[in-house]
Amino acid sequence: MDRYTKPAMLLHWLIALLIISAFGLGLTMVDIPGLTPTKLKYFSWHKWLGVTVLALACARLLWRLTHRAPAYPAHMPQWQQSAAHGLHLGLYALMFAIPVSGYFYSLAAGVPVVYLGVLPLPVLMAPNPELKPLLKETHYWLNMILLGAFALHVLAALKHQFIDRDNIFKRILP
Template structure:
């Protein structure tokens, strides 16, 4: 069975791990009451993870546009192939939309993003107290949508591995 390329596999798993870390850190930091040094440190780390995910997502998209994905097994029903394509498309959209929404939320809150504490990212919107709560809500719901989509993605992969036994999961394993 045809597999994804090594760069595609590396980017898939690296982005997945960074997203899990950013999600866990996001939940942790938002549950810390008040404004503490630890909470501020976690916010910085969360932003750095988001910027890294966005950069790697750009690389992944460029790779994907120039390298076709392996074809699905012939016995895989057409509706499942269509569902897989739709879910992958949604995942790509969310992998871009979430860091952008977090970046805009931070700027609307009047807090610039300084990648790794040394590289200030451009300030593309001014602080905006009216926009801040909307962007916070958008960032939250995009993350909840990503959580649901990732769960569906993982469940589908496990179904293919243990029920269908069609080798679909092996295509992306390192």
């Protein structure tokens, strides 16, 4: 069975864990009323997770561009191969678009991002109260699209594991 490389597996599972954490933290922090120390701490952590996802997504893309993915099984219908390829492209795009939209939303709100509380990221735009709501909505809806794509990805993996029993899921397992 053709498998992903160990670095590809590590990046896949690490990014997945970080995205799930950032998503859960994002849902939690926006439900905290007012501007409390806990809410501010969660916003910082959420941003740090986003920056980390973006950096790891860059590493993952570079790895993927230089190391081919395992071929799909010959018995897998072409439409499923095309759908899987399209979903993977979409997931890659979202791994970049979501952190970038959050970064610009933060800048539009006039709140610079300081990675891990010590490394200020470049301020690429001035505060922009007119753009802030658009970037907030963009960040939200990109996350909702990611939630749907993630669910589809997991359901497809489970289908291949438990219904088709074609070992596709095992290719990404360490």
